[in-house]
Amino acid sequence: MGWEPAVGVGRPFPAHTRNPNSALSRGQAEPFPWGRVLHVLARHYENGTWRVPRLRERGAPAFAVLVSTLLSRRTRDEIVEIATLRLLERYPDPSSMARASIARIVRLIHGVGLERSKAEGIRGAARMITSRFGGKVPVTESALLQLPNVGPKTAHAVRVFAYRKPGVPVDVHMLRVTRRLGVVRGATIASAQVELARSVPVRLQGLLNPVLVQHGQNICQARRPRCPDCPISALCPRMGVDDPGVVPGRDS
Secondary structure: OOOOOOOOOOOOOOHHHOOOOOOOOOOOOOOOOHHHHHHHHHHHOOOOOOOOOOOOOOOOOHHHHHHHHHHOOOOOHHHHHHHHHHHHHHOOOHHHHHOOOHHHHHHHOOOOOOHHHHHHHHHHHHHHHHHHOOOOOOOOHHHHOOOOOOOHHHHHHHHHHHOOOOOOOOOHHHHHHHHHHOOOOOOOHHHHHHHHHHHOOHHHHHHHHHHHHHHHHHOOOOOOOOHHHOOOHHHOOOOOOOOOOOOOOOOO
């Protein structure tokens, strides 16, 4: 399977998120109804002109997931997708990336911001993967965290989206949504990752990121949350939202 960015809108989630007989839909008892919440959100975004997350399909090439996540810091998804495609077209694997010059990588990822730092991190990771891990992106979190510029978010993204392992890659959208839901108390991505890894059932962790990120991109937005349009509003205490009813309609 090649690297396929999430271009276009309204792409359905994988079939198991819509199956009424799946664990996601059977209403198993949990302290917080994660199964119900994720099922309702996945169904809500099946159709329509919604923004879609950059990472959503599991089983993507591990090096592509690693590169795109390293490029994503403080950068919009559509810019990351273009830069990832451009870079991987020239250097498709750790071995070729390890031999690339920093100047060439910087030119290929122009527009993502922090280009030199990101280029050094990507090449450094590629060199370590080549020299220490036999050219294969490692699977375990402990090994992934040895790579330059790789923190828990990137490590969990690789595990979830490349290797189909449990994990909770948290970004700013997930932090915002889970804090408003009252299921996360910490104010940082790192603390949210720890809390969610403890509270979300392992069987649901692979769905958590793509579903909540899409919700944060489209309805539970930072400045103007569209609470009247939210399909899980009945379950949400709206923590930190001053007046959810004053801004109807949709942000551009």
